[in-house]
Amino acid sequence: MTLDFGGSNNTLIVQGLTAFDLENTVTCGQAFRWRRVGDSYHCVVRGRLLVAQSSNGILQVSDYSLEPVEVSDLVDLVVDYFCLQADHAHTEAVLRELDPVVAEAIDFAPGIRILAQEPWECLISYVISARNFIPSIRSTVARLAERFGERVSNDEYEQVYGMQWYAFPTADSLADASVRDIEECGAAFRARYISKLANLVASGEVDLTEIAWLPYRSAKEKLMSLYGVGPKIAECVLLSSMRKYEAFPIDVWISRVLRFVYLRDPKASLKQMEAFAKSKFGDLAGFAEQYLFHWARTLKGDYLRRLDQATK
DNA sequence: ATCCAGGCCATAA
């Protein structure tokens, strides 16, 4: 696959993309900060404010950060974050071949890339996701950023769009915050988890970059040893920020898909579901999960929820 | 209104 890079100043244009859908990728639920503005999507990615739009295999990204960007850095950031160098068309083809249900999910919303998010932001965002729902998660992340993050939007952006953006707060800044402060951003009972994690990371006792280097199994154990991080959140962090594509987060939606569509056993255990996913999808489990999750929640939501109700 | 959600932790068997 060959990509063409063009653009100037603060703007990058990538051409020749296949199996890439910006909208599906940023709205499928893997990231919590992307915001639609007109026909573009805005987000702070690794401390830089990006405005992205895409159609017909072309992706255009502009940087509106306070600190001006070098075009070569923008290229690196965009390629790495969106995983543009991956042969995702091949991944989709293999998955379609592997299983008809996943094939249906891919047809429903193709071109979902697994974003390479920052481990720290990813960890805290998913801790917030526990026993919560997406609009609230988004709101809490935004409030934490506004209160504890550094401002990143430049004057041009603020004049054009009439709003400001703040970076996701560092571990240091959240370690300085009180549990009460974090609660007030809407984190509620998860605030003590966040506070503890912030202190561990800020002190260097826990190094997420180091964990990311570990192989899947030991990285998962390490993450699960953290207070407030169970199997589901660990898998999410491994998949969304540590490039462990064999990870398969089992949340309520995936659980419904596995129990009612695949296993046809309403009370299949977590272990059974994990074993099934591993044997069925192997190294591509994370990609399958992403497609199935989005499909289950948006297209099959009512149906699956009803089935779940009926078996309780 | 009031009900409950992208889990996790603490107990109990």
Added chain:
DNA sequence: TTATGGCCTGGA
């Protein structure tokens, strides 16, 4: 090792 109850709060 597996099964329950409780948790805060803002959106639906």
